[in-house]
Amino acid sequence: METQSPSSDVPTPCCGTKRRGILKGVLAAAIGLFVSVVPLIPGLAVLFSPLRRKGNVGGRMIRITTLGALAGSTRPQRFQVIASRRDAWNLYPPEPIAGVYLAPQGDGKPPKAFAVTCPHLGCAVDFNGETEEYQCPCHTSAFALDGQTLYGPSPRGLDELAVEIRGDEVWIDYKRFEVGKSQQIEIPS
Amino acid sequence: MKQILDWIDHRTGYRGVVKETLYENIPGGSRWRYVWGSTLVFVFFVQVVTGIFLWMAYSPSTQTAWESVYYLQYHLDGGWLLRGIHHYAAQIMMILMLLHVLQVVIDGAYKAPREVNFWFGLLLMLIVFGLGLTGYLLPWDQKGYWATKVATEIAGSVGREVPEIAVGGADYGTQTLTRFFAIHAGVLPALLVGLLVVHIALFRRHGITAKLSGRREGYQEDFWPDQVLKDAVACLAVLLVIVLLAWLARAELGAPADAAENYAAARPEWYFLFLFQFLKYFPGEYGKLIGAVVLPGLLVGFMFLMPFVGRSRTGHRLNVAFIALVLIGSAVLTLLALDEDYYAKRIDKSQIAEAEKAFEQIAIDLRKAGEGSPYHGKEQAEQLAIFSGDDQEEENLLQEQYARYQRYQTSKNFIEAVHAADVEAERIKELAVEWDPQAEAYLPSIPPTGALALLRADPKTQGPKLFGRYCASCHDYSGPEADTEFVTVHPLAPQTGDHVPNGAPNLYRFASRQWIAGMLDPEEVAKVHLDRETWTVTDAPYYGNTNIATEDGGMVEFVQNDLADLDDEGREKIEAIVVALSADARLPYQQTLDQEAETAGQIAAGREAFTDAFDSYACSDCHRWGEIEDAEDAPDLTGYGSRDWMIKMIADPAHIYGEHNDRMPAFNPPGKPESQQLSDEKIGLIVDWIRQDWRPGPAKPQP
Numbered sequence: 001m002e003t004q005s006p007s008s009d010v011p012t013p014c015c016g017t018k019r020r021g022i023l024k025g026v027l028a029a030a031i032g033l034f035v036s037v038v039p040l041i042p043g044l045a046v047l048f049s050p051l052r053r054k055g056n057v058g059g060r061m062i063r064i065t066t067l068g069a070l071a072g073s074t075r076p077q078r079f080q081v082i083a084s085r086r087d088a089w090n091l092y093p094p095e096p097i098a099g100v101y102l103a104p105q106g107d108g109k110p111p112k113a114f115a116v117t118c119p120h121l122g123c124a125v126d127f128n129g130e131t132e133e134y135q136c137p138c139h140t141s142a143f144a145l146d147g148q149t150l151y152g153p154s155p156r157g158l159d160e161l162a163v164e165i166r167g168d169e170v171w172i173d174y175k176r177f178e179v180g181k182s183q184q185i186e187i188p189s
Numbered sequence: 190m191k192q193i194l195d196w197i198d199h200r201t202g203y204r205g206v207v208k209e210t211l212y213e214n215i216p217g218g219s220r221w222r223y224v225w226g227s228t229l230v231f232v233f234f235v236q237v238v239t240g241i242f243l244w245m246a247y248s249p250s251t252q253t254a255w256e257s258v259y260y261l262q263y264h265l266d267g268g269w270l271l272r273g274i275h276h277y278a279a280q281i282m283m284i285l286m287l288l289h290v291l292q293v294v295i296d297g298a299y300k301a302p303r304e305v306n307f308w309f310g311l312l313l314m315l316i317v318f319g320l321g322l323t324g325y326l327l328p329w330d331q332k333g334y335w336a337t338k339v340a341t342e343i344a345g346s347v348g349r350e351v352p353e354i355a356v357g358g359a360d361y362g363t364q365t366l367t368r369f370f371a372i373h374a375g376v377l378p379a380l381l382v383g384l385l386v387v388h389i390a391l392f393r394r395h396g397i398t399a400k401l402s403g404r405r406e407g408y409q410e411d412f413w414p415d416q417v418l419k420d421a422v423a424c425l426a427v428l429l430v431i432v433l434l435a436w437l438a439r440a441e442l443g444a445p446a447d448a449a450e451n452y453a454a455a456r457p458e459w460y461f462l463f464l465f466q467f468l469k470y471f472p473g474e475y476g477k478l479i480g481a482v483v484l485p486g487l488l489v490g491f492m493f494l495m496p497f498v499g500r501s502r503t504g505h506r507l508n509v510a511f512i513a514l515v516l517i518g519s520a521v522l523t524l525l526a527l528d529e530d531y532y533a534k535r536i537d538k539s540q541i542a543e544a545e546k547a548f549e550q551i552a553i554d555l556r557k558a559g560e561g562s563p564y565h566g567k568e569q570a571e572q573l574a575i576f577s578g579d580d581q582e583e584e585n586l587l588q589e590q591y592a593r594y595q596r597y598q599t600s601k602n603f604i605e606a607v608h609a610a611d612v613e614a615e616r617i618k619e620l621a622v623e624w625d626p627q628a629e630a631y632l633p634s635i636p637p638t639g640a641l642a643l644l645r646a647d648p649k650t651q652g653p654k655l656f657g658r659y660c661a662s663c664h665d666y667s668g669p670e671a672d673t674e675f676v677t678v679h680p681l682a683p684q685t686g687d688h689v690p691n692g693a694p695n696l697y698r699f700a701s702r703q704w705i706a707g708m709l710d711p712e713e714v715a716k717v718h719l720d721r722e723t724w725t726v727t728d729a730p731y732y733g734n735t736n737i738a739t740e741d742g743g744m745v746e747f748v749q750n751d752l753a754d755l756d757d758e759g760r761e762k763i764e765a766i767v768v769a770l771s772a773d774a775r776l777p778y779q780q781t782l783d784q785e786a787e788t789a790g791q792i793a794a795g796r797e798a799f800t801d802a803f804d805s806y807a808c809s810d811c812h813r814w815g816e817i818e819d820a821e822d823a824p825d826l827t828g829y830g831s832r833d834w835m836i837k838m839i840a841d842p843a844h845i846y847g848e849h850n851d852r853m854p855a856f857n858p859p860g861k862p863e864s865q866q867l868s869d870e871k872i873g874l875i876v877d878w879i880r881q882d883w884r885p886g887p888a889k890p891q892p
Contacts, residue, residue, distance in 0.1 A: 021414055024414040024415060024418045025413065025414035025417075025418075027418055027421075028413075028414050028417040028418035028420075028421045031418070031422060031424070031425050032417070032421045032424075034425065035231065035421065035424045035425050035428050036234070038428055038432070039234070039235045039238040039239055039428075040238055041267070042239070042242070042267040042268075042270040042271035042274060043238060043241070043242030043267075043271055044242075044267075045265075045266045045267030045268075045270075045271070046242055046245070046246060046261065046265045046266060046267050046268050047242065047245065048266070049265045049267070049268075052266055055628075056627050056628060060627070086632060086633075086634070088257070088633070089257065089259060089260035089264070089621070089633040089635045090256070090633075090634075090635055090636070090637055091632075091633075091635065092636075092637055093636070
């Protein structure tokens with residue numbers, strides 16, 4: 001780098017020196033900005049890498065229980081969804097990962113399945129046997145036996161999951177949906 | 190615009206701060222030599238930025254520390270670069286700090302009125318050392334684990350309480366990581382920032398220690414823009430070096446820390462190597478205290494006194510001489526450490542050829558004479574003295590070579606340990622992922638118990654270790670494509686030179702077609718070569734070096750008599766039996782061949798041939814094999830060489846070989862837990878390794 005020549009030590013702000021000073025200032029600021037930003041780049045890449053991860057939609061079939069466990073009951077019952085789960089670097093052996101309500105429909109019809117997640121903001125709903133409605137403990141949304149919103153702020157009814165009867169076993173197509181939307185939008189996993 | 194800025198300035202006084210910051214006066218004008226302090230601040234800034242992002246990915250516990258770093262390094266976008274920058278910036282910081290200190294001492298910038306600021310600088314230096322030390326452990330890989338253990342053991346020479354506090358108990362564990370992490374990411378950076386603020390403020394107060402030579406008297410410049418530009422360019426250069434290093438030589442992540450596995454390749458980071466080497470010269474209980482605490486303490490203590498020592502011209506020269514001496518000493522020690530580790534790579538083997546030859550001769554003599562050998566029970570140096578007899582000249586030569594020979598062996602062990610560590614580090618990367626059919630990709634799939642559990646259950650890496658420990662004293666494992674070979678020297682009987690069988694078959698590709706074919710070959714089955722030159726038994730791949738070779742009416746006799754001089758039909762029969770018997774082992778590397786044989790009916794043909802007499806006997810006259818249950822005198826060949834068969838064989842050979850068993854010990858005899866030497870899991874690891882039955886790494890993407 002060039003240093004100022006000794007002749008310019010008399011501070012006569014001549015146009016050339018001044019212009020050179022501004023140029024140096026701009027250059028210094030630009031390089032300074034650059035070296036400050038570069039270390040941020042890989043950090044931000046790491047921070048945002050969840051967004052770049054594309055998951056799969058379509059759900060997965062999970063065995064929930066047997067028809068025998070539902071027999072003789074007309075009330076919805078809560079079951080655990082048991083499946084293996086990935087969390088960052090870990091793959092966990094099958095364990096409860098969520099809950100689901102199975103609502104018997106009688107007459108040899110397969111039960112309906114509802115996700116326990118309230119479509120409002122994701123709290124888990126409870127089934128109240130006295131009023132025969134699903135109630136969210138957070139913002140008092142309530143849902144009918146068929147999942148329709150009865151009252152409260154939820155933008156849509158409970159999310160129904162497809163049920164498949166395999167022999168004597170009840171399987172569901174386990175999916176998750178974005179909350180707070182009036183439409184069901186599946187979250188890729 | 191101006192109104193807004195006025196408003197802000199009125200309430201903050203920012204213009205004054207900016208003015209003071211940028212228009213600091215530099216007597217003599219800007220210079221390149223003033224950039225070092227700024228680059229240090231910049232590198233610290235880089236460490237803070239990358240450190241905070243690393244913090245978002247890191248999980249300090251024994252089951253997650255390595256795993257989270259692994260996940261960052263190999264599965265998060267840009268993680269390798271983030272970690273690489275932090276890794277190399279730490280090392281660059283050491284170099285820059287060294288230059289900074291050097292410059293300050295040489296320029297006498299510690300002199301009045303800058304003494305206090307010099308002390309702050311020294312404190313900052315100690316903090317940076319502390320950051321390097323604590324950061325090295327956090328990935329919880331073998332290297333960091335074992336190197337840091339040494340450091341805390343050194344602290345233990347002051348008193349047991351020190352490492353117990355640092356480590357959070359008597360042993361390394363999760364508490365060690367949480368503590369080291371808090372110190373590394375919280376305590377030390379906070380201290381550093383605090384001291385740095387004072388350091389810079391004091392520096393501003395006293396101004397730069399100007400170097401006026403070659404500059405016109407009275408000439409001066411402001412900090413802005415010339416010096417700022419120079420500083421910025423220097424920072425850019427430093428950043429480029431860091432990024433380039435991180436890009437070209439990715440930050441290393443070893444295998445996960447394992448307290449049960451020795452790690453001979455453990456070394457501190459290079460900037461602590463001098464201390465590591467230094468400690469070699471301080472033996473005894475108090476050695477480490479003197480070498481790693483007292484002397485370095487005195488050294489730093491002297492540096493704190495430099496401002497007083499340097500008051501006179503002589504004193505200043507003394508300071509410069511001192512720092513030069515310390516630097517040269519450290520450099521020499523570092524080079525010595527590196528040279529000792531990599532000695533085996535650079536040594537010309539002719540320099541130890543005589544010693545090696547002498548040891549070979551000594552080994553032969555020991556085999557020949559046994560306890561009667563003059564070398565028996567002697568130390569190596571003594572053996573060489575006896576070896577050279579009265580020849581003083583030769584003894585001198587040998588002792589001189591012996592010193593090199595020892596260094597060579599130590600270095601060779603180190604290099605081999607580094608290689609073994611690299612192999613494990615690579616293997617754990619393969620084990621940590623599993624194919625996910627839904628995502629159609631290899632995804633990290635470490636069990637919640639941690640990656641070490643994966644490695645410990647891996648036959649490919651654990652098998653050879655166990656084989657070496659439990660099997661290799663009798664069995665060889667060597668072949669053209671073996672990645673690890675075990676060959677044991679079996680001696681002839683002392684004095685007489687008789688062949689006393691003292692080995693066992695070579696298990697490389699045991700139960701494969703080639704192996705069985707060799708065993709049924711009259712030439713091979715009891716092949717043994719007695720080498721009277723070296724007093725050893727060599728080339729005994731099957732039963733040649735066992736008692737089975739001389740058993741009356743045994744297998745070997747049968748092979749040698751009945752299977753010699755076969756006609757074409759007989760040879761075909763043998764081939765069919767080999768194929769069928771080997772298929773029973775269900776060897777993964779032979780799977781395709783076995784399936785082809787099954788389809789071609791070769792296996793059925795082999796089973797038939799099994800019951801068909803050769804010269805006088807059929808195999809089935811002695812052996813059972815699946816549904817062929819005519820006899821039960823000789824070993825049951827059902828599932829010969831299969832996983833179950835081999836586990837049974839190792840657990841309790843009498844179970845299979847009955848009285849025909851030579852000296853194969855029972856490693857886990859059923860119903861006798863008191864004589865268990867190997868658990869079922871460990872036997873399984875050995876068996877799977879011999880069978881080459883391990884999880885393959887992720888398939889390379891198809892081009």
